[in-house]
Amino acid sequence: MNSRFLRRCGGARGPLGSDGLSGRAGLIARHVAWHVVWGVAMALTAGELPAVEIPAGVRAAERARIEAIARGSRAAVAIFAGEAGGGSGVLVSADGYALTNFHVVQPAGVAMKCGLSDGRLYDAVLVGLDPTGDVALVKLVGRDDFPFAELADSDLVEVGDFCFAAGNPFLLATDFRPSISAGIVSGTRRYQFPAGTILEYADCLQVDAAINPGNSGGGLFDAEGRVIGVNGRASFEKRGRVNVGVGYAISSNQLRQFLGCLKGGRLVDHATLGATVATADDGRVVVSDILESSDAYRRGLRYDDEVVSLAGRPVRTVNALKNILGTLPAGWRVPLVYRRAGRRREVLVRLAGLHTSGELAKIVSGGAETETPGEGEEKRPGRPGDSAPHGDGQKPAVDIPPALAGLYEPRNGFTNFHFNAVELDRVARRVATRHPFPAGDAAWVVSGSLEKGQPFRIELSDQRATIDLPTGTSSIDATGELDATPAPPGSGGLLAALVLWRRLLREGPATLGRTTYWGTVPHWSTEPPTDGQAGAGDLTAAPGTRGGAPLVDVLDTAAASVEGRFLVADDGFVLGIDLWPTPDADPCEVRFSPGEGLPTAMEVRHGDEVFGRFRIERIDVEAPAEGRQDTDAETPADGGTT
Numbered sequence: 001m002n003s004r005f006l007r008r009c010g011g012a013r014g015p016l017g018s019d020g021l022s023g024r025a026g027l028i029a030r031h032v033a034w035h036v037v038w039g040v041a042m043a044l045t046a047g048e049l050p051a052v053e054i055p056a057g058v059r060a061a062e063r064a065r066i067e068a069i070a071r072g073s074r075a076a077v078a079i080f081a082g083e084a085g086g087g088s089g090v091l092v093s094a095d096g097y098a099l100t101n102f103h104v105v106q107p108a109g110v111a112m113k114c115g116l117s118d119g120r121l122y123d124a125v126l127v128g129l130d131p132t133g134d135v136a137l138v139k140l141v142g143r144d145d146f147p148f149a150e151l152a153d154s155d156l157v158e159v160g161d162f163c164f165a166a167g168n169p170f171l172l173a174t175d176f177r178p179s180i181s182a183g184i185v186s187g188t189r190r191y192q193f194p195a196g197t198i199l200e201y202a203d204c205l206q207v208d209a210a211i212n213p214g215n216s217g218g219g220l221f222d223a224e225g226r227v228i229g230v231n232g233r234a235s236f237e238k239r240g241r242v243n244v245g246v247g248y249a250i251s252s253n254q255l256r257q258f259l260g261c262l263k264g265g266r267l268v269d270h271a272t273l274g275a276t277v278a279t280a281d282d283g284r285v286v287v288s289d290i291l292e293s294s295d296a297y298r299r300g301l302r303y304d305d306e307v308v309s310l311a312g313r314p315v316r317t318v319n320a321l322k323n324i325l326g327t328l329p330a331g332w333r334v335p336l337v338y339r340r341a342g343r344r345r346e347v348l349v350r351l352a353g354l355h356t357s358g359e360l361a362k363i364v365s366g367g368a369e370t371e372t373p374g375e376g377e378e379k380r381p382g383r384p385g386d387s388a389p390h391g392d393g394q395k396p397a398v399d400i401p402p403a404l405a406g407l408y409e410p411r412n413g414f415t416n417f418h419f420n421a422v423e424l425d426r427v428a429r430r431v432a433t434r435h436p437f438p439a440g441d442a443a444w445v446v447s448g449s450l451e452k453g454q455p456f457r458i459e460l461s462d463q464r465a466t467i468d469l470p471t472g473t474s475s476i477d478a479t480g481e482l483d484a485t486p487a488p489p490g491s492g493g494l495l496a497a498l499v500l501w502r503r504l505l506r507e508g509p510a511t512l513g514r515t516t517y518w519g520t521v522p523h524w525s526t527e528p529p530t531d532g533q534a535g536a537g538d539l540t541a542a543p544g545t546r547g548g549a550p551l552v553d554v555l556d557t558a559a560a561s562v563e564g565r566f567l568v569a570d571d572g573f574v575l576g577i578d579l580w581p582t583p584d585a586d587p588c589e590v591r592f593s594p595g596e597g598l599p600t601a602m603e604v605r606h607g608d609e610v611f612g613r614f615r616i617e618r619i620d621v622e623a624p625a626e627g628r629q630d631t632d633a634e635t636p637a638d639g640g641t642t
Contacts, residue, residue, distance in 0.1 A: 064223070069164060069180055071225035074147035076166040076178035076218060077140070078115040079124075081108030088167030088178070088218030089114065089138065090227055091148040096122075096140035097263065099255055100217030101232050102129055103199065105136045106364075110408050110416070111400055114140050115176030116147070123403040128262030129415045131363045132270040132354060133326070134199045134232050135250060136217075137262035139419075141403055149219060151259075152226035154251035157205060161185045165209045165231055165247075167218025178218070183209030183245075191323050192233055192248055198363055200270070202326020204248045205229045211247030220249040228252050254327040260520025260551060261329055265419035267360050268519075271328040271351035273336075277307055277318055285315050287338075298586060299347040299608065301338055308337040308344065312548065330354065332521055347608070348524055357413050364415075423517035427553045428508050430572030435505040435598070437621070444502055448617035456614060460502045465495040469612075482513075482559045486581050492588030492606035493562075497579040500557065500564050501590075504574065513559030522549035523567060523575060569594070 077089035077098050087104035091097070098114070105112065105126055114124045120142075127137040140146060163185055166178040173179065186208050192201035207220060211234040220229040229249030261268045274294025280286045284306045290297050307315045311334040315321045328334065330353030337346050355363075400408055411417035443461035450456055450470070457468040466475040467488055474488035476495045486493040500512055509515040552575060555566040561582065567575040576591040586607040592599035598619055604611040 065162075068221065068223055068225035069166070069182075071147075072149060072164065072166045072219060072221040073117050073178050073180065075149035075227075076117060076168075078168040078171075078173045078176050078178065079104055079108070079138075079217065080113045080115070080171075081105070082112075086112075086168065086171055087214055087216040088231070090166075090217075090219030090230065091116075091140070091146050092151060092227065092259075093148050094146050095144050096124075096142075096146050097127070098124070098138050098140060099219075099227075099230050099259075100136050100138060101230065102131045102134045102136045103232075104217040105129075105138060111404055112138065114138070115173065117177045119176055121176070123401050125404045125407045125416065127416050127419050128264065128266055128268065129364060130258050130262065130268040130270075131198045131360065132194070132200055132268075133250065133254065133258065134201065135230070135255065135258060135262070137259070139407070141407070149221065150226045151252045151256050152222055152224075152228050154205065154228050154253045157185055157188060157222070157228050157251075159185055159187060162223045163205075163207055163209055163228065164221050165207070165211060165215055165218060166221065167215040167231065169210070169212035169214040171214050181210035181215075183207055186246070189320075189323055190248060191319055191326070200326050201233055201248050201250060203251055203254060203323040204232075205251055207247050207249060208245040209247060210245070211249075215247075226252075227255075230255060251327070257327060257332075257551075258329055260553070261518070263419060264423045264517040264519050265414050265416040266519060267357070267364060267413060267415050269330040269353035269355050269360055271325050271330045271332060272354050273310070273321075273325060273349070274352050275301060277315075277321055279318055280306075285318060285321065293584070294352060295350040296336065299336070299349050300345060301336070301347075301349075302340070306339040308339055310334060310336055325351070329519065331518070333524065334522065335524065361412070420517050423553075424509060424515065424555065427517065427555060427568050427572075430570075431504065431568060431574060432508060432572070434572030435574065437506050443622045445620040445622055446498075446616060446618075447620075448615045450615070451613040456612075458498065460498055465499050467495060482562050486585075486588070490606065490609070491604055491611045492586060493579045493581045494588055494590065494604050494611065496562055496581065497564065497577045497588050497590050500559075500562075500566075500579065501574065501577055504555075504566060509555060509557070512557040512564075515555055515557040518554035518556040518565060520551040521554050521567070523552045523569075524549050 075091045077091060077100070078086070079089050079100060080086040081104070085107065087101065089098040089100035089104070092099055108126075110126050112124050112126075114122050116122065122140045122142045124138045124140045127139050129136050161184060162182070164180055164182040166180055169179050169181075184207070185205055187206035190201070190204050190206045192204060194200035205220065205228065209220070211231050215231050215234075218231050219227045220231050222228045229251050231247060231249045233248040234246065258268055274296050275290035276288050277285050278288040287301060287303050287305045287307065290301060290303060294301075307321065309315055310321065310324050311328060313320070313324050315324070328351060330351055333348050333350045335346065336349045337344065339345070407418055408416055409418040409421075414420060441462045443459055446458040446460070448456060454470045456470075459466045461478065463477075463479055464475055465478050466473065469488060472488075474495065476485055476487050476499075478499045482496055482499060485496070487495050503511045552570070553568040555568065557564045557566070562579065563583065564577055564579040566577055569575050573594045574592060575594070576589065578587040578589050580587045588611075589605045591603045591605075593601035593603075599616050601616060602614040604614070
């Protein structure tokens with residue numbers, strides 16, 4: 001070793017020492033050698049090292065994590081669409097309903113195969129579609145005790161929360177056992193722009209858990225194994241389908257809000273307010289344009305009004321309004337708070353749809369172009385490379401397998417009308433059990449007092465409907481096609497609504513006209529919401545969640561020019577009726593207060609006005625005049641019989 005080398009290492013210029021090194025280099029070498037010898041000696045003399053005691057809390061956390069992942073894995077579905085590819089899903093009920101993505105099932109058509117972690121392969125049929133939100137509902141068949149995961153409240157999810165995805169990335173799950181990827185929630189209330197007018201990811205969750213092609217449609221779970229979202233989109237490297245830790249999941253609250261409509265076999269649309277907004281110079285979100293045909297306009301919203309909140313959520317940016325509307329089904333009625341000239345106003349507005357039924361049908365049939373970045377495709381500048389739908393293409397012809405025979409019925413405006421009939425029958429049975437009125441042509445006489453104590457009397461028969469009020473008597477013909485006259489004046493059609501109510505309670509939906517199951521809606525009071533309260537729910541909470549308005553079933557009926565919607569509680573009690581004598585008018589809104597049997601009260605509104613509040617004291621069931629007996633059946637409002 002020459003002195004030039006030693007000088008480069010910091011060595012002195014003098015002669016070498018007895019160990020072949022001198023100066024600083026020698027010191028370092030001797031120091032290292034000493035530590036090596038010391039380490040070997042310690043290893044030879046120490047014997048076995050003492051066992052490390054793992055704290056009980058760490059072991060408990062590990063067990064909880066393993067159990068949560070096991071629960072999520074059991075609910076995970078591997079979806080196979082034959083040559084069209086496949087993806088993932090997640091079971092949300094014991095009778096086999098599973099959520100997934102629209103872009104996963106679109107290539108499969110009506111029927112598909114689904115594998116679970118138990119190694120078994122099941123037949124599944126398409127139930128409902130939400131192409132705008134990239135959501136689909138399928139039903140597995142073969143058992144009625146499927147493992148499933150609970151839908152959590154995604155509004156409670158926070159950045160930094162643990163999460164994991166269970167799915168079938170790259171279709172690796174040939175044994176149907178899902179792949180698990182874990183991470184944290186990186187962001188909440190993200191907005192991912194749609195491809196055209198569909199595949200809009202509003203108010204979604206951003207996660208760093210690996211979301212790869214094939215994970216689409218699978219569940220995103222929290223630390224307790226509950227579903228907080230359905231995975232759908234991910235950002236990838238420019239030149240390949242390699243996950244970079246940015247994935248997006250449709251929130252569980254959005255899924256919950258659409259689930260009722262999807263279970264009814266519907267082709268569901270998303271909501272629009274009928275108005276556009278912009279950011280004012282002072283930062284307020286104000287109306288920049290509004291359709292005069294919108295319900296928001298009828299409720300008083302005008303150009304330059306400040307939008308404060310919608311559906312119980314604050315609107316502080318234009319993007320916030322997009323996020324809220326993107327999670328709501330068309331046709332829902334939600335609280336809107338706006339401000340004009342410093343005055344705060346609160347109303348309930350009905351939301352219109354983004355598309356016509358024809359446009360939605362074209363999207364589902366493949367006639368609408370969807371964005372599907374291919375491998376190595378250049379992405380739009382200024383945005384992450386969002387992978388949209390994986391495995392799309394022409395929809396192959398699919399034969400209905402024997403296991404699914406009788407579970408599919410095509411009909412315009414529906415994804416699978418068979419399941420609409422199933423839901424309609426379910427609700428009808430509950431109504432019949434909750435309201436056991438005898439069949440027949442007996443008239444009903446409803447009597448009681450108004451808010452100021454004046455008496456009222458309503459008689460409903462197969463021939464006529466009549467109401468006696470302090471302001472006068474009104475009557476409509478109840479035979480044949482229902483009279484669309486909005487009687488009594490100012491009510492918007494109370495008598496027609498009560499005729500339909502009697503028909504439903506007495507003989508069921510078949511007597512109403514063309515009746516279908518609409519889905520679920522939040523049951524707000526007809527009273528405009530006040531601060532912190534909106535009817536049956538809290539204005540500050542999302543519908544269907546803790547504190548929010550409960551979701552109730554809706555039956556939609558049409559008879560001649562009259563359209564009506566019945567709101568039905570879980571126990572079958574008919575909570576109310578909305579009736580439109582003409583499509584472009586405000587409906588007559590009737591809300592019943594439940595008693596042990598029959599309603600104890602009735603409130604009627606039309607537009608922004610309360611027509612009347614009725615205290616129901618008795619309902620008499622009377623025989624027709626020509627055959628009336630001396631003793632009539634009499635039913636007090638508490639449901640008893642005298």
